[in-house]
Amino acid sequence: MAEVLAIENLKFSYPDGQPALRGVSLSIHEGECVALIGPNGAGKSTLLLHLNGLLQSHCGVVRVLGQVVRKKSFKTVRRQIGMVFQNPDDQLFSPTVFDDVAFGPLNLGMKEAEVLCVVQQALRAVGMGGYEQRSPHHLSLGEKRRIAIATVLAMSPPLLVFDEPSSSLDPVGKWQLIKLLRGLPQTKLIVSHDLEMVQALCSRVMIMNKGLITADGDCHTVLQDYDLLVKNRLAIAADEKAGDGSIKDSLE
Amino acid sequence: MKYHFLDQYRETGSFIHKLDPRVKFLAMLVMVIAVVAVPRTEWLAYGLFLILNVCLILLSRVPVAYVLKRSSVVIPFVLLVVVFLPFFKEGAEIGAVNIWNWHIGIKREGLLLAADIMCKAWLSIQSIISLTATTGMGELLKGLEKLKMPRIMIMLMSFMSRYVFVLSDEAEHLSQARNSRSFGGGIRLHVRTLGFMVGALFIRSFERGERVYGAMLARGFEGHSRFFDRLSLHFVDVVYLLIILVASAVIVLIPLLLRSISG
Numbered sequence: 001m002a003e004v005l006a007i008e009n010l011k012f013s014y015p016d017g018q019p020a021l022r023g024v025s026l027s028i029h030e031g032e033c034v035a036l037i038g039p040n041g042a043g044k045s046t047l048l049l050h051l052n053g054l055l056q057s058h059c060g061v062v063r064v065l066g067q068v069v070r071k072k073s074f075k076t077v078r079r080q081i082g083m084v085f086q087n088p089d090d091q092l093f094s095p096t097v098f099d100d101v102a103f104g105p106l107n108l109g110m111k112e113a114e115v116l117c118v119v120q121q122a123l124r125a126v127g128m129g130g131y132e133q134r135s136p137h138h139l140s141l142g143e144k145r146r147i148a149i150a151t152v153l154a155m156s157p158p159l160l161v162f163d164e165p166s167s168s169l170d171p172v173g174k175w176q177l178i179k180l181l182r183g184l185p186q187t188k189l190i191v192s193h194d195l196e197m198v199q200a201l202c203s204r205v206m207i208m209n210k211g212l213i214t215a216d217g218d219c220h221t222v223l224q225d226y227d228l229l230v231k232n233r234l235a236i237a238a239d240e241k242a243g244d245g246s247i248k249d250s251l252e
Numbered sequence: 253m254k255y256h257f258l259d260q261y262r263e264t265g266s267f268i269h270k271l272d273p274r275v276k277f278l279a280m281l282v283m284v285i286a287v288v289a290v291p292r293t294e295w296l297a298y299g300l301f302l303i304l305n306v307c308l309i310l311l312s313r314v315p316v317a318y319v320l321k322r323s324s325v326v327i328p329f330v331l332l333v334v335v336f337l338p339f340f341k342e343g344a345e346i347g348a349v350n351i352w353n354w355h356i357g358i359k360r361e362g363l364l365l366a367a368d369i370m371c372k373a374w375l376s377i378q379s380i381i382s383l384t385a386t387t388g389m390g391e392l393l394k395g396l397e398k399l400k401m402p403r404i405m406i407m408l409m410s411f412m413s414r415y416v417f418v419l420s421d422e423a424e425h426l427s428q429a430r431n432s433r434s435f436g437g438g439i440r441l442h443v444r445t446l447g448f449m450v451g452a453l454f455i456r457s458f459e460r461g462e463r464v465y466g467a468m469l470a471r472g473f474e475g476h477s478r479f480f481d482r483l484s485l486h487f488v489d490v491v492y493l494l495i496i497l498v499a500s501a502v503i504v505l506i507p508l509l510l511r512s513i514s515g
Contacts (some may be wrong), residue, residue: 083470090463095390107472137417
């Protein structure tokens with residue numbers, strides 16, 4: 001199977017000197033659905049911004065479908081990665097749903113008849129056909145998130161990247177989203193803390209903590225390893241859970 | 253989900269709603285220019301324009317009261333401009349105010365001019381409000397783009413109309429968070445927190461701008477964006493524009509005609 005995404009020893013510090021990535025290496029192959037989980041501030045979102053060059057590091061290499069991500073290759077790379085951001089209000093910036101979904105295809109230089117067709121397909125794929133003329137600020141969060149997914153599907157990228165797709169969704173909305181994501185045939189990288197969703201969707205799980213990948217393996221094995229989860233702030237130790245006031249103790 | 257008063261009557265489905273936005277924009281422009289071109293104190297022409305406006309509003313099935321109410325927002329601004337006219341204009345004195353031994357005369361010409369400017373402003377804003385009440389922001393922007401308005405301004409207005417609601421939500425959350433924690437305190441404290449809130453809102457908008465730009469780049473944005481062109485002029489659009497043109501011209505010319513007949 002072809003390697004869709006490869007990262008080698010990626011390091012990055014924010015301008016204030018705070019190191020966010022401290023040598024990340026990973027590789028994702030075609031058809032995989034991989035989860036990247038980790039506590040707040042682990043560097044997950046920072047890592048995502050490197051995938052299509054929104055952030056650039058001097059140290060380390062990111063390859064998308066064999067092509068190194070650098071200024072010259074932005075155009076092709078951005079076409080190959082469909083990035084769904086955490087807050088759909090950031091992703092949906094046009095007056096109507098149609099314009100938003102058409103934004104990517106138009107930038108790719110598609111003809112208008114083609115754009116019309118692609119937009120309808122993408123909206124139907126996320127179950128939002130008929131919403132073309134609605135304006136994004138009149139939609140619910142779940143609907144906005146679906147439209148945000150449609151905006152990247154319209155560009156038919158081989159790799160889809162989701163940043164916290166289930167955050168702030170109600171349980172029904174979350175399971176509808178899981179069903180939707182399960183139906184998408186593309187290679188997927190999902191960043192989340194939502195272990196329930198990860199278990200339902202992904203075959204492989206990577207844990208990231210303090211700017212490093214600390215575990216990488218089969219979903220079942222990783223999520224069953226309780227000590228590993230506790231060590232990476234993804235689960236709370238049994239003794240802390242039981243006693244009252246223990247969370248306060250652990251904070252102190 | 254938030255429905256804003258701006259979108260209240262955008263879907264009544266009248267034929268005016270379905271007209272091409274370019275035509276509606278041009279018709280609005282024609283009417284505003286015509287109102288401005290009406291010779292001074294020709295009240296008949298203003299009356300006819302009011303009737304024309306009301307007719308158009310009735311045709312668009314937007315409540316007349318809504319447009320009249322919203323158009324009255326212009327009155328304070330115009331009042332500020334014209335309030336001194338009756339005192340400084342040369343002409344026949346019809347009254348006077350005495351402040352100690354300072355005599356200020358109120359001139360007839362000045363009063364008439366003030367009323368005239370008020371009429372012009374009020375009628376113009378009526379045309380503009382009936383345009384925005386019957387045209388979606390997206391459509392209007394597409395129309396303006398087709399009329400060769402600079403792309404950068406179109407994008408600015410488009411972002412503004414998209415994020416004004418998001419920002420007002422954010423401001424509301426901020427003020428709720430403040431209200432739930434602030435009890436009493438002097439005016440100084442209130443002003444201080446208000447300052448912090450404005451600052452926080454500014455920084456949030458700035459950061460949001462960066463995220464939105466990132467999202468645009470991620471979808472292949474390279475500094476110039478193409479809009480999808482779905483506009484097409486129909487027969488009814490051309491007829492509408494012609495009717496407005498002729499009606500406006502006739503209304504402007506009627507006073508002159510009447511005068512030449514009587515003179």
